[in-house]
Amino acid sequence: MVNIIVKDLYKRFRKKEVLKGVSFEAQEGKITVLFGPVGAGKTTILRIIAGLEKPDKGKIFFGDIDVTNIPPQERNVGLVFQTFALYPHMSVYENIASPLKAMGLTQSEVDKRVKWVAELLRISNILEKRPAEISGGQRQRVAIARALVKDATVYLFDEPLTNLDYKIREAMRGELKKILKERGGTMIWATSDPQEALALGDNIVILYDGTVVAQGEIHEVYNKPNNTIVAKYFSYPTMNMLEGVVKSKGDVVVVDLGFTVMEIPQAKLSLEAESKVIVGIRPTSIGISLTNKRGIEGTVLITEVLGSETLIHVDIEGRRLVIYVPEIFRIQPGNKIWLLLDSNQIYLFDGLTGKLLHAPGVPHG
Amino acid sequence: MVNVLIDNVSHTYTKPVVTIALININLEFKHGGFYALLGPSGCGKTTLMKIIAGLLKPTKGKVLFDGIDVTEWSPRKRNVAMVFQFPVVYEMSVYDNIAFPLRNYGYGEETIRKKVHEIAELVGIKNILKIHASKLDPATRQKVAIARALVREPSVFLFDEPLSNLDPLSRMELRVKIKELQRAVKTTMIYVTHDQAEALTLADYVAVMNEGRVLQFDTPTNLYEHPRNTFVGFFIGNPGMNFMNCELVENGLGCSDIFYPLSTKEIETIRGYGNKFILGIRPEYVKVSKEQGLFKAKCVVREDLGAAVLLHLETSSGLSLKAKLPPFINVNEGEWLYIDFPREKIRIFTESGNLIF
Numbered sequence: 001m002v003n004i005i006v007k008d009l010y011k012r013f014r015k016k017e018v019l020k021g022v023s024f025e026a027q028e029g030k031i032t033v034l035f036g037p038v039g040a041g042k043t044t045i046l047r048i049i050a051g052l053e054k055p056d057k058g059k060i061f062f063g064d065i066d067v068t069n070i071p072p073q074e075r076n077v078g079l080v081f082q083t084f085a086l087y088p089h090m091s092v093y094e095n096i097a098s099p100l101k102a103m104g105l106t107q108s109e110v111d112k113r114v115k116w117v118a119e120l121l122r123i124s125n126i127l128e129k130r131p132a133e134i135s136g137g138q139r140q141r142v143a144i145a146r147a148l149v150k151d152a153t154v155y156l157f158d159e160p161l162t163n164l165d166y167k168i169r170e171a172m173r174g175e176l177k178k179i180l181k182e183r184g185g186t187m188i189w190a191t192s193d194p195q196e197a198l199a200l201g202d203n204i205v206i207l208y209d210g211t212v213v214a215q216g217e218i219h220e221v222y223n224k225p226n227n228t229i230v231a232k233y234f235s236y237p238t239m240n241m242l243e244g245v246v247k248s249k250g251d252v253v254v255v256d257l258g259f260t261v262m263e264i265p266q267a268k269l270s271l272e273a274e275s276k277v278i279v280g281i282r283p284t285s286i287g288i289s290l291t292n293k294r295g296i297e298g299t300v301l302i303t304e305v306l307g308s309e310t311l312i313h314v315d316i317e318g319r320r321l322v323i324y325v326p327e328i329f330r331i332q333p334g335n336k337i338w339l340l341l342d343s344n345q346i347y348l349f350d351g352l353t354g355k356l357l358h359a360p361g362v363p364h365g
Numbered sequence: 366m367v368n369v370l371i372d373n374v375s376h377t378y379t380k381p382v383v384t385i386a387l388i389n390i391n392l393e394f395k396h397g398g399f400y401a402l403l404g405p406s407g408c409g410k411t412t413l414m415k416i417i418a419g420l421l422k423p424t425k426g427k428v429l430f431d432g433i434d435v436t437e438w439s440p441r442k443r444n445v446a447m448v449f450q451f452p453v454v455y456e457m458s459v460y461d462n463i464a465f466p467l468r469n470y471g472y473g474e475e476t477i478r479k480k481v482h483e484i485a486e487l488v489g490i491k492n493i494l495k496i497h498a499s500k501l502d503p504a505t506r507q508k509v510a511i512a513r514a515l516v517r518e519p520s521v522f523l524f525d526e527p528l529s530n531l532d533p534l535s536r537m538e539l540r541v542k543i544k545e546l547q548r549a550v551k552t553t554m555i556y557v558t559h560d561q562a563e564a565l566t567l568a569d570y571v572a573v574m575n576e577g578r579v580l581q582f583d584t585p586t587n588l589y590e591h592p593r594n595t596f597v598g599f600f601i602g603n604p605g606m607n608f609m610n611c612e613l614v615e616n617g618l619g620c621s622d623i624f625y626p627l628s629t630k631e632i633e634t635i636r637g638y639g640n641k642f643i644l645g646i647r648p649e650y651v652k653v654s655k656e657q658g659l660f661k662a663k664c665v666v667r668e669d670l671g672a673a674v675l676l677h678l679e680t681s682s683g684l685s686l687k688a689k690l691p692p693f694i695n696v697n698e699g700e701w702l703y704i705d706f707p708r709e710k711i712r713i714f715t716e717s718g719n720l721i722f
Contacts, residue, residue, distance in 0.1 A: 165559045167599075171604070174666055174677060174687075192532045193533050194671060195671055236672060237537075237671070283672070284692065304541065307602045308602045308649050326649065
């Protein structure tokens with residue numbers, strides 16, 4: 001078990017520059033989430049760490065050892081891909097045992113390990129079956145088991161839950177953290193799903209267009225997104241962003257949003273009057289009122305019921321705000337609704353650079 | 366706009382092996398409504414959609430459009446439009462993609478121009494009409510595919526998991542777009558998905574399917590509050606309902622180390638169904654407290670999900686359940702908590718999983 005250090009990686013495929021100087025460290029014993037939208041460069045980085053791809057520039061260290069030029073079979077990496085290939089002619093048991101046999105372990109040692117990992121992933125009852133006889137969710141468990149069965153230096157996961165049905169994904173997400181922690185080791189998990197990232201990760205590295213835009217302890221990054229890109233992609237539900245103009249400076253920052261003026265009490269900032277800002281409001285920090293008409297008036301555009309939660313899209317003088325309600329909530333489009341914006345829960349970003357200027361304190365329950 | 370009636374449809378595939386895909390399906394999709402077929406892989410939802418489209422002839426039963434038997438009709442004669450999981454765009458400009466079906470129907474260029482612009486405006490792709498479709502990202506391609514399907518003014522619009530291949534943010538954006546489109550065009554739409562968020566957001570009525578059957582055809586609220594059986598209770602909700610096997614005892618239900626008291630009237634109601642039951646409660650209705658409750662459970666996993674926190678709880682006898690709470694709740698893994706179930710939120714099912722109340 002060692003730290004994995006990714007140092008200043010550059011990679012170009014034909015005309016497209018996929019990585020533009022990526023550096024981060026994945027600590028031993030931790031799950032590091034490699035997060036970013038499709039095309040951010042996540043898969044390329046994992047392939048370079050595994051040795052399946054060579055960087056144009058930059059280095060990979062496993063602890064103190066520079067492995068940049070070491071072939072993949074000598075790196076001892078456990079890998080799980082989004083589309084997972086199992087050997088169709090082998091049983092589940094043989095599929096999981098295959099990397100161990102290649103290492104030359106004794107039969108009894110192989111058997112012990114396969115049974116241990118099968119127990120961990122709760123697939124002990126299907127060990128004799130062939131891949132064609134089990135469900136998609138079970139096949140992905142087998143693929144994960146095959147990666148976890150050996151003592152690898154690092155385990156790499158390339159969006160392994162993305163192709164699974166929603167319900168299987170939801171069930172596995174909760175279980176996987178426990179499984180990965182029990183396995184132990186250095187883990188890098190790539191995903192574009194903020195909920196999956198939050199549920200699994202200890203640390204996060206956020207990629208956007210081939211560069212690292214944020215990294216650190218996952219809840220810290222979530223609560224203090226250092227720019228608008230991080231806030232937009234790594235938030236669930238997606239943070240509302242509104243353009244505003246600073247109206248006064250001094251102890252209290254006052255921002256004009258057009259439809260309302262907000263005082264941001266605890267913001268200790270020196271902002272010039274008339275400077276442009278972006279106000280970030282999480283859908284979870286907006287209250288609603290339907291009858292007593294307190295707050296800002298808006299018109300319901302649409303409601304999205306997400307199982308047990310609802311997102312209400314509201315139009316306020318041509319701007320769209322999304323509100324999260326933790327229950328099923330039906331309101332017809334066109335109806336009036338009144339919004340209560342909590343000025344203690346506001347984020348401020350620089351209107352030109354997108355950099356974070358102010359984040360609310362994290363409340364304690 | 367048509368009314369689509371599925372009249373006692375069954376389907377069995379004979380290749381590669383004999384597989385029963387649909388069993389006695391009866392459904393009515395009314396003019397201009399938005400419907401979803403929701404279920405896990407292999408539940409029969411795609412087979413049913415192919416039968417509605419005319420891509421597959423059912424082994425038994427009929428499909429009626431406005432009362433006319435169309436079972437033998439081709440997709441073209443039925444005038445159905447389809448959008449698939451992988452967006453199909455042609456190697457030409459966005460404008461030409463949308464104009465394609467209209468040119469096939471022999472419309473004049475002036476009419477085509479008007480219609481293409483109208484649809485492009487509606488779908489939100491007016492500013493990219495001149496761009497070559499192959500240069501677009503997957504979400505925008507899907508918008509082009511939707512625009513091309515809409516421009517023909519189909520009788521029925523069928524979607525087969527159109528958002529499954531998009532990243533989460535684009536998926537959320539396009540989901541809202543499709544909902545807005547349906548409000549604007551009022552075509553009968555049927556949407557196939559395994560993702561409940563899509564089904565519940567978009568549809569007025571959802572058919573929850575499993576193993577070739579429709580288990581409940583209902584509004585999202587009813588599916589959530591009154592699931593007709595344990596499968597629907599599990600499949601709807603994120604995560605689904607908690608279930609506990611229990612037995613009827615003196616004056617309530619006993620689930621291993623939990624005792625849940627019932628009123629005399631409630632006991633009278635369930636007594637006729639035997640003495641074994643399943644108690645169901647949604648994770649968001651589970652009450653968690655540090656001071657008092659019905660029983661104690663340990664938090665074994667805490668999942669932070671942004672808008673909520675999900676606690677995986679376990680009682681000393683090994684009974685497990687989940688509770689969904691607001692973010693920032695002050696609970697740690699390993700902590701023992703008091704749990705309670707609000708009276709009006711519990712649901713009782715028979716041993717075989719059918720709702721009693």
